Structure formats: C-alpha cells, structure tokens
Amino acid sequence: MxxxxxxxxxxxxxxxxxxxxxxxxxxxxxxxxxxxLRVDTPAxxxxxxxxxxxxxxxxxxxxxRLLDIPERVKYPLRRTGPRGTGQFEVIEWDEALDTVASHLNEMRTAYGSESVLHAVGAGSITGRGFHGASAARRFFSYWGPVSEASGNESNHCAEMAAQWMLGGVVPGSDRATLLDARLIILWxxxxxxxxxxxxxxxxxxLARDRGARVILIDPRYTDSGILADEWIPIRPGTDAALVAALGYVMETEGLVDDFVHTHATGYEAYRRYLMGEADGVRKTPEWAQPITGVPAGTIRDLALAYATVKPAALLPGWGAQRTRFGEQIARAFITLACMSGNIGVRGGGLASVGTRSGEMGAPHLPIGPHHPSRQLSPGNWAASILDACLKPPLRMAHIVASNLINRSPDATRNAVALEALDFVVVNDQYLTPTARYADIVLPICTDLERSDLVASWGHDAHLFYSRSAIAPAGESRTDYWVFAQLAQRLGFGDAYTQGRTETEWIDQLLDSPCLERMTLENMGIMRSDGEPRVALAEFRAAPAAHPLPTRSGRIEVVSPEAEMYGLPPIPSYVADSAPMxxxxxxxxxxxxxxxxxNSCAYANPWLQQLEPHTIWINPRDATPRGIVQDAQVEVHSKRGAVIIPAKVTERIMPGVVCIYQGTWYRLAEDGQDHGGCANTLTDQVESPSGGYATHSVWVDVRRRDE
Ligand code: SF4
Incomplete structure (x- = not known):
C-alpha cells in the first residue's frame, strides 16, 4: 500500500x-x-x-466556531417580513448599497442629516482603521452632521469622579506592582x-502566593472568589455607605494617613460628614450595617486591616458605579485610597479608569470636517425616537457593530423605537436581535477575515498587527469597504479613501515613525514592557513639582462640579429613592x-455549552417562592419580564438576584423575553451626570407553572 x-x-x-x-x-x-483548523497561542x-x-x-x-454558525450573515439581506421577525432575502451588493445611499440622500434632502441616527458599538472594536466605529465615523464626518448614539456605558461615573477629583482619567498602576501588595481588596x-x-x-x-491577603467585596461570590481569602457581600448601590463607615473607624482610631492632608484638599468637609458634625449622624459601622448588609464587626475589621496593612491595593471594578448614584461611589473609592495613604506607592492602588493604549502613538485614519450635531446617550436614544422630542425628528438609523436593542436599558422599548423608524441599516457579522429590525443588513468580516492594527486594553501599552487568516465568508466585507462604496455613490469616495485600499492604508500606518514595522510584521505585536509603572508616584513624591491638573494641583475631595448635577459636594452616601x-x-x-x-460571541454554541444562562437566587429567596434548582422562573420588573432557569445558590446574598447581561433578546408571543436578556428588565433612568444605572433595578421572581 x-x-x-x-x-x-x-x-x-x-x-x-x-x-x-x-x-x-x-x-x-x-x-x-x-x-x-484551530486557534492557538504564539509558541x-x-x-x-x-x-x-x-x-x-x-x-x-x-x-x-463563529465563522459558520446559522446566525452568520454572509450576504447582503433585504427585509421581506415585519421588523423583528427575521424574514429577509439575499440581494446583490450593488442593490444593497444603492438602496442605502439613496435613503441617506433622501433623508438629508427632506429632513436634514441630523434625522439620521448613527449608532456604533463594540461589536468589532479597537482597530486603528477598518473596524466598525472608525470606518463609520470617518464616513459620516464627510457625509454630514448626524445624530450619534454614543456614550460611556462602562464607567461613566468613574470617569466623572476622576475628572472632578484628579483632573482627568489616570490609568492605575501596572498590574505587576500588585506583587508588592500585602492586602488586595477586590471591590x-x-x-x-x-x-x-x-x-x-x-x-x-502570585501576590497571594507571596502572602498577600485578598478580600472580595461583592453581592456575589464571583469566579474571582477563588482568588480571595474572604468574601464580604454588600447590597448593590450602598458602597459609599461602607466607605463612610470604614472612614469613620479610621478617623476615630487615629489611622487616617497624613497623605490626605498633604496631597488632597477638602478632606475636612468629608471628616465632618463622617463624624456627624454636619447632619447629626455619625457614620459608624452600626449605621452602615442595615444599609449595606455588612455586619458592623466585619466593617470594623476591614477598616483596621485597610488602614494598617501596607501597602494595600484597593481595586474597584466598574459594576459598583453603574448604579443610581454611581458618582458618589466612585468618588468615595478615591477618597478612601487617599485616607489610607496608598496612592503613588508600589503595591498600593487607586481607582482607575484610564487605559494606556494611546501611548504607542499609532495613528488613526483621519476624520473629515463634520462632527455629530446631536449626541444621544445610549440610555435615551430610544426615548428620543418615541417621544419625537427632537427637531428634526429621527427618521433613519445606520447601526454599525452594535446590538443596540440588547445593549441599552429597556430592550423592549428599544425594539419599539427601531420599529418606529422609516429605514434601518445594520452592518454586522451576525443576525443579532438588532439586525432583525433592519431593512438592509450588510455582512461584515470577522477578526479572522480582515487585517488591522489593534490597540491594547487596560494598563498595557501594546500594539497588535492582526492579520487576515482566511478569505471572508460568503460575500462579507470590512466596514471600511462598505463605507468606501457608499462614499463613492454619494460623491465623496476620493475624500474617504484618499485613493487607498485597506492594504495601502495599513502599509502607510505601519510606516509611522513611532512603530517598529519589522517587529509588527514578524511578531504580530509591539510591546512596551519594562519596570512596572506606579500611578501618581511622581505626584506623591513631590506634589508641588508634579501637580495634578485640578484647581489646587491636589486631589480634590470636594467637587463643585458634582453640585452642578445636584449631588453633594463631598462623596457621601446617597440612598436610591426608588421605593422597594x-x-x-x-x-x-x-x-x-x-x-x-456584552452580547458579542453570544451565538457561539461552544461557549453556550460551558455554562447555562440562569438567574442566581439565594435559597432564602427561592424557598418561600417554591423555586428549586433549574426550575423555569419568570422575572418581572417595571419594564418587562424574562423567562429563565433558576440557579439556587449561596453565591449570591439574600435580597439580590443576578442575570448575566448579553444573551440575545427574544420576545415571544406571550410578551415575555425567552432569551433571558438582562436589559429587558433594566430601566433607562440614569445617574445624575448621565451614567448607566443598570445595577439599580428591582424585580420579583416567580415560579413558572408550565
Ligand atoms: S475575549 Fe478577551 S481575554 Fe478572551 S481572548 Fe479575547 S481579548 Fe483575550
């Protein structure tokens, strides 16, 4: 043989x-x-x-696995049935692009360019040139001033707090500095x-291996609990009250670090708040216990640990500030770090929101002369359509790399809003719940089918050269190609492309003097490593020589900017007035x-099999409701209802339930969402300065009798 x-x-x-x-x-x-054949790591x-x-x-x-799932859009589609039903026919690219171009022209002529809602998201993100947001923004910057649905759903309140207190966003210390921490608080x-x-x-x-104690503060025992020595459950939205009680103990025990006097202003006002000199209420652990659900003894122990074990890294996530008064929580975290003196020291930590991706200096594609004339927050774009409060009103939407229905609060209202528009175009890789409401769906390439320069995330300062590995599925194309074609039809093709193909643009970007072309081509990455960076170290060492960009040059505990939004000037606890x-x-x-x-990669069957989508509920809440493990339940809020199996678990504190966000909205004939989309239950109410409040939602859970 x-x-x-x-x-x-x-x-x-x-x-x-x-x-x-x-x-x-x-x-x-x-x-x-x-x-x-497979996806691997560099060897x-x-x-x-x-x-x-x-x-x-x-x-x-x-x-x-995502390359060829049934939800993948491989050809241009035109709607043939009612919006939302997913009834489409395949059409030619020319027909699809001609249709979109003529609708854009008609809208601008009849109502003005502002009547077009341009929404971008994180569906295909962080390229330097050809991903959804960059390519689309560049297109509309030449076409005309549109209305843009954009904003910071992730950490708006943390950013505001950083602006008010630090004068701008500050990336936290490099993660390698955690090796010097003796206490790490995952808040x-x-x-x-x-x-x-x-x-x-x-x-x-590694830090824990070296002896650091790790404490998790969260309503849930998350997967990160495995990193922790102790879990302290806390009621959502009450973190500023816990900070106040920790501060009270530190103050009364004489453990407040001198840093708050030498490097911050306004602390005296906060101290008076802690001691009850302003409102007659001392912020004792006993005061905080019924608010936060954290026992007073635990609060006292935590305060003593945080004030005396040094260095201590306070690492807040962003979930806590996505609440009704998230600004106060984010401000309280920075204040607490000041009180402990752990800012600017290796192994310490500061609440951070900044990323370092811009440090590589990689250029972006240039932007044209127009800017969006109206910015609509992700929380209120739907209201802007349904209330018809804008002049001119919104008539058309071009949605790029965004599952807009899913990602914004009150998914059903979002779907109704899209239904009310004259014309909807969606660029996407998959037939998402949002794409199902489109009149035209334009098929877009995945990461494996396109090339781009991609920036790092978080505390790293890297640049990646991501290469197309295979040909695009079907007739899918990059967003850049789509918008270049539309620009051609609308008379500004040369301005948009400047005569370059994508390959030529990448070639030019790679020639930028700040980039190491050879390294990027050979390795696929250019890294900026080295000695771990400690955030605000220079400011700590010499605040006069290295002032912060605030009024005083120091960290400002009192924020007049907060008052402009109706918030207290100090980072005090504000109770959510939503009645329970x-x-x-x-x-x-x-x-x-x-x-x-978010909702990206949701449709991957391999990932879906890893863990069922459930609602977490504590046995003390489940038992009186007759809810047992895996039982189907209905979850109701003022906004809607979802059907979902129950996960009865001690990993969530009593009184709180949890649904992971991002599963796709699927409204059934019974008016309930059988996709388990968390945003079917959330509300469009925002924090005072405009942050998402998606963790300030009240619901009930009922057993579903089949
Ligand atoms: S999802 Fe995030 S962590 Fe996972 S492979 Fe992608 S970039 Fe890395």
Whole structure:
C-alpha cells in the first residue's frame, strides 16, 4: 500500500481578538488550505513576571466556531417580513448599497442629516482603521452632521469622579506592582471574568502566593472568589455607605494617613460628614450595617486591616458605579485610597479608569470636517425616537457593530423605537436581535477575515498587527469597504479613501515613525514592557513639582462640579429613592459574563455549552417562592419580564438576584423575553451626570407553572 501523500503544511497566522472584554490577547490561526483548523497561542513568547504572555480565554480560542454558525450573515439581506421577525432575502451588493445611499440622500434632502441616527458599538472594536466605529465615523464626518448614539456605558461615573477629583482619567498602576501588595481588596472587581487588563488575575494569584491577603467585596461570590481569602457581600448601590463607615473607624482610631492632608484638599468637609458634625449622624459601622448588609464587626475589621496593612491595593471594578448614584461611589473609592495613604506607592492602588493604549502613538485614519450635531446617550436614544422630542425628528438609523436593542436599558422599548423608524441599516457579522429590525443588513468580516492594527486594553501599552487568516465568508466585507462604496455613490469616495485600499492604508500606518514595522510584521505585536509603572508616584513624591491638573494641583475631595448635577459636594452616601415596594422586592445585578463580551460571541454554541444562562437566587429567596434548582422562573420588573432557569445558590446574598447581561433578546408571543436578556428588565433612568444605572433595578421572581 502506498503512503498517503503528506498533508499540506499548516500556516500559523497571528491575529488579535478584538472583543471588548477588558483584555487584549495574542492568538494564532492555524490554517490549512483556507480553513481554520484551530486557534492557538504564539509558541515562542517569553513569559516572565515583568513580561507575561497575553494568554487568550475560551472566547478567543472558540472564534473558529463563529465563522459558520446559522446566525452568520454572509450576504447582503433585504427585509421581506415585519421588523423583528427575521424574514429577509439575499440581494446583490450593488442593490444593497444603492438602496442605502439613496435613503441617506433622501433623508438629508427632506429632513436634514441630523434625522439620521448613527449608532456604533463594540461589536468589532479597537482597530486603528477598518473596524466598525472608525470606518463609520470617518464616513459620516464627510457625509454630514448626524445624530450619534454614543456614550460611556462602562464607567461613566468613574470617569466623572476622576475628572472632578484628579483632573482627568489616570490609568492605575501596572498590574505587576500588585506583587508588592500585602492586602488586595477586590471591590466589585471580578478579574477572573472581566480581566480589567490582561493578567490581573495572574498577578493577584502570585501576590497571594507571596502572602498577600485578598478580600472580595461583592453581592456575589464571583469566579474571582477563588482568588480571595474572604468574601464580604454588600447590597448593590450602598458602597459609599461602607466607605463612610470604614472612614469613620479610621478617623476615630487615629489611622487616617497624613497623605490626605498633604496631597488632597477638602478632606475636612468629608471628616465632618463622617463624624456627624454636619447632619447629626455619625457614620459608624452600626449605621452602615442595615444599609449595606455588612455586619458592623466585619466593617470594623476591614477598616483596621485597610488602614494598617501596607501597602494595600484597593481595586474597584466598574459594576459598583453603574448604579443610581454611581458618582458618589466612585468618588468615595478615591477618597478612601487617599485616607489610607496608598496612592503613588508600589503595591498600593487607586481607582482607575484610564487605559494606556494611546501611548504607542499609532495613528488613526483621519476624520473629515463634520462632527455629530446631536449626541444621544445610549440610555435615551430610544426615548428620543418615541417621544419625537427632537427637531428634526429621527427618521433613519445606520447601526454599525452594535446590538443596540440588547445593549441599552429597556430592550423592549428599544425594539419599539427601531420599529418606529422609516429605514434601518445594520452592518454586522451576525443576525443579532438588532439586525432583525433592519431593512438592509450588510455582512461584515470577522477578526479572522480582515487585517488591522489593534490597540491594547487596560494598563498595557501594546500594539497588535492582526492579520487576515482566511478569505471572508460568503460575500462579507470590512466596514471600511462598505463605507468606501457608499462614499463613492454619494460623491465623496476620493475624500474617504484618499485613493487607498485597506492594504495601502495599513502599509502607510505601519510606516509611522513611532512603530517598529519589522517587529509588527514578524511578531504580530509591539510591546512596551519594562519596570512596572506606579500611578501618581511622581505626584506623591513631590506634589508641588508634579501637580495634578485640578484647581489646587491636589486631589480634590470636594467637587463643585458634582453640585452642578445636584449631588453633594463631598462623596457621601446617597440612598436610591426608588421605593422597594412589595411588587419588586429583589435587587437585580446584571454583570458581564466570561462567555461573551456584552452580547458579542453570544451565538457561539461552544461557549453556550460551558455554562447555562440562569438567574442566581439565594435559597432564602427561592424557598418561600417554591423555586428549586433549574426550575423555569419568570422575572418581572417595571419594564418587562424574562423567562429563565433558576440557579439556587449561596453565591449570591439574600435580597439580590443576578442575570448575566448579553444573551440575545427574544420576545415571544406571550410578551415575555425567552432569551433571558438582562436589559429587558433594566430601566433607562440614569445617574445624575448621565451614567448607566443598570445595577439599580428591582424585580420579583416567580415560579413558572408550565
Ligand atoms: S475575549 Fe478577551 S481575554 Fe478572551 S481572548 Fe479575547 S481579548 Fe483575550
């Protein structure tokens, strides 16, 4: 018998996962004869404490499965049935593009360019040139001033707090500095699932191995609980009260660090608040216990630990500030770090929101002369359509890389709003709930099918050259190609492309003097590593010589800017006035899942099999309701109802339930969402300065009798 002929060689092509997950990883597509056999990691990377590998998670590795799922859009589609039903026919690219171009023209002529709602999201993100948001913004910057649905759903309140107190966003210390910490407090921080910068979990593990104590403060025992020595459950939205009680103990025990006097202003007003000199209420642990659900003894112990064990890293996640008064919580975190004196020291920590991706200096594609004339927050774009409060009113939407129905609060209202428009275009890789409401769906390439320069996430300052590994599925194209074609039809094709193809643009970007072209081409990544950076170290060492960009040059505990939004000038606790009535007695939290990034990658069957989508409910809440493990339940809020199986678990505190956000909205004939989309239950009410309040939701859970 003859030997079989040798298999064709496997090509290893570096590419980057661009999910907006809180990390950024290196991957390699193993390709044979135009097919991705598997997704791997680069084989030859050094892995040291100061230069750890950027190791992908299941979402990145499972991308191969997404190439050919039934939900993949491979050809231009035109709607043939009612919006939302998913009835489409395949049409030619020319017909699709001509239709979109003529509607854009008609809208501008009849109502003005502002009548077009342009919405972008994180569906295909962080390229320098050709991903959804960059390509689309560049297009509309030449076409005319549109209305844009954009905003910061992730950390708006934390950003406001940083602006008010620090004079701007400040990336936290490099994660490697955690190795020097003796105490790490993960306060609503869940790096096991949301990373918050690559390798955060890895460094916490190493720090614990070296003797650091790790405390988790969260309504849930998250997957990050495995990193922790202790779990302190806390009621959502009450974190500023816990901070106040910790501060009270530190103040009364004489443990407030001098840093708050030498490097901050306005502390005296906060001290008076703690001591009850302003309102007659001392913020004792006993005061905080019924508010937060944290026992007074636990509060006292935590305060003593945080004030005396040094260095101590306070690492807040962003879930806590996505609440009705999230600004107060984010401000309280910075104040507490000041009181403990752990700012600017290696192993300490500061609540941070900034990223360092811009430090590589990689250029973006240039932007044209027009800017959006109206900015609509992700929370109120639907209201703007339904209330017809804008002049001119919104008539058309061009949605790019955004599952807009799913990602904004009150999903049913969002769907109704899209239904009310004259014309909807969606650029996407998959037939998402939002794409199902489109008149035209334009099929877009995935990470494995396109090339781009991709920036890092979090505390890293890296740049990736992500390479196309296989040909685009069907007739899918990049967003850049789509908008170049539309620009051509609308008369500004040359201005948009400047005569360059995507390959030529990348070639030009790679020639930028700040980039190491050879390194990027050979390795797929350009890294900025080195001695771990300590945030605000220079400011700590010499505040006069290195002042912050605030009025005083110091950290400002009192914020007149907050008062402009009706908030107290100091970071005091403000109770959510939403009444806890008998109809909706449980608080709902809607955190990010490790199985997807918002709603991206949700449709991957491999990931869906890893963990069922459930509502977490404590046995003390489940038992009186007759709810047992895996039982189907109805979850009701003022906004809607979802059907979902129950996970009865002690991993969530009594009085609080949890549904991971990001599963796709699927409204059934019974008027209930059988997709379990968390935003079917959330409300469009925002924090005073405009932050999402998706963890300030009240619900009830009922057993569903089949
Ligand atoms: S989802 Fe995030 S952590 Fe996972 S591979 Fe992609 S970038 Fe890395």
């Amino acid at each position: 003859n030997d079989p002929s040798p298999a064709p060689p496997i090509e290893r092509i570096p590419f980057t996962c661009t999910l907006d997950c809180g990390s950024r990883c290196e991957l390699v597509a193993c390709v044979r004869e135009g097919r991705v 030859d990377r050094p892995d040291t404490v100061t230069r750890p590998r950027l190791i992908p998670c299941a979402r990145g590795r499972a991308q191969r 609503a921080m869940n790096p096991a699932e949301t990373h918050m910068g690559p390798n955060t979990e890895y460094y916490i593990t 009535d008998r109809t909706y007695p449980l608080q709902l939290v809607t955190p990010h899942s490790k199985l997807r990034s």
